[in-house]
Amino acid sequence: MTNTKDFYKAVEERRSIYAISKEQPVSDERIQEVVEFAVKHAPTAFNSQSGRAIVLLGTNHDQLWDLTKETLKAVVPEDKFSSTEEKLNMFKAGCGTVLFFEDEKVVQGLQEQFPLYADNFPRWSQQSSGMLQYIVWTALEQEGFGATLQHYNPLIDDKVREQWQVPENWTLIAQMPFGKPAAPAGDKEFQPLDERVKVYK
Template sequence: MENASSLQESATKEFYAAVEARRSIYSISKEQVVSDERIQEVVSFAVKHTPSSFNSQSARVVVLLGEKHSKLWSITTETLKAIVPEDQFASTEDKMKSFSAGYGTVLFFEDQEVVAGLQQQFPSYADNFPVWANQSNGMLQYVIWTSLELEGFGASLQHYNPLIDDKVKAEWDIPSSWKLLAQMPFGKPTAPPGDKTFKPLDERMKVYK
């Protein structure tokens, strides 16, 4: 029977492996990897347990699957077609098709009513609350991203807000106080990620003791 120390070491290795494995995956397909119910469980767990300043829990998430997922990237394509020069649109359209080729998309929002309420309640921290909210949302994005990859999906993080905000809110009846921050298309990986380079850690980290 394994002792507590070896179990802890195993859990630590699994966590580090998950952190290392999380990458931006752009080549994805609609092939089902896990059930839709499992996707909901994974996202729900992340939303519940990701920390937030003052336990404000201001992050909001919308999961789009199937036709709803495809509709999002159709909306985005139409929006971009109106502003991207015609001679440059082909590459943009190809990128939209690659996202639409996936299984689903997670939309990340922040509820501005919650943030504004904290600003009123704690005025001395008013300037910080939007920053802290974005930091918490970034953690949520990371947790969901890593969790989806553990389930066998590939994902990437996109930012077509605020261009698509109004159409997204109208299409899915999103509350006006929810501010769209990011979009995460995901699906079964059909190609590995490219090589990743790292800057020297001594340029990015300092230790004093």
Template sequence: MTNFYSAVEARRSMYAISKEQTVSDERIQEVVEFAVKHAPTAFNSQSGRAVVLLGEQHDELWDLTKDTLREIVPADRFGPTEEKMAMFKAGHGTVLFFEDEAVVKGLQDSFPTYADNFPLWSMQSSGMLQYIVWTALEQEGFGATLQHYNPLIDEKVRTKWNLPENWKLMSQMPFGKPVAPAGDKEFQPINERVKVFK
């Protein structure tokens, strides 16, 4: 099995993570920058954006998210939510993924025939970027999950880190050194999911 296949297979949702580093923060930055640079995008639009939060900045994101959810989740049912926020905060960092809506709008204006498709293609590009980062972080010894607390936290995130209005938050990826293995994963029959015609 090649290294690529091994990386694809090893990438899993890892919820039990710690703040312990497996590589330097500089290496984490290199990984994310590489992914943003090389992730495929429709019309080479390069619409993906990423914010890497480390240390106290990472902690503040999950405190902010917890406070936001406390406003909408009933107090008597908040325990599991609080535990989940603590689990994410226990990690070393978080990557926030965005799409630049100004880029998408510019493509819609320039290519009106495809206008309805550009938001969809933007989401597909973002998914590929997220997958590249997730798999690369796994290769560096980290475990991660993909979370979606947007749009609930969008404005607070934009204000806290002074981000452009046209950056649309797509997902949050908390990561850290795994402290427990991923659970078993069941697979549906592959012959029901892939058809080959010759």
């Protein structure tokens, strides 16, 4: 029963935390364990296990947000870049980033093996990635981190691939900067559940 309560509490307290610091509540090794556990146990269509992750810590984390800033500076109008730069600096202020990928070779292999469902496999792949992201996010929250989910792909894909020798068949899906919370998340409003959930007995 205790574990059930812990799970519900983690689900409730997982929020988008933008103000983060480089302080780490747990070790690099524990962060690796969390991500590896999530990748291993996240559900996937046809047990495809197509999810991939790269964990960037220390200077590698900083390099990601530096190259993201460099990339965006080339495409965002100069008079609007200051707010973009401010946001990127918030992400860099954290201690790490998880990059989420899907292995397109796996997805394409399933399309060939099961042509009847070929159109569905890319959609199922995205759903599986979403579940993996959620597991990591919630687990990081349990370890004392705050995180957000970002999507600067495909703008940064080529630079990320080059910098960290990412296999060609891995497609970048999302980026999750994390660190110890420096400020709490704001209040969250909820829409009425009776408009969102229907139960028939």
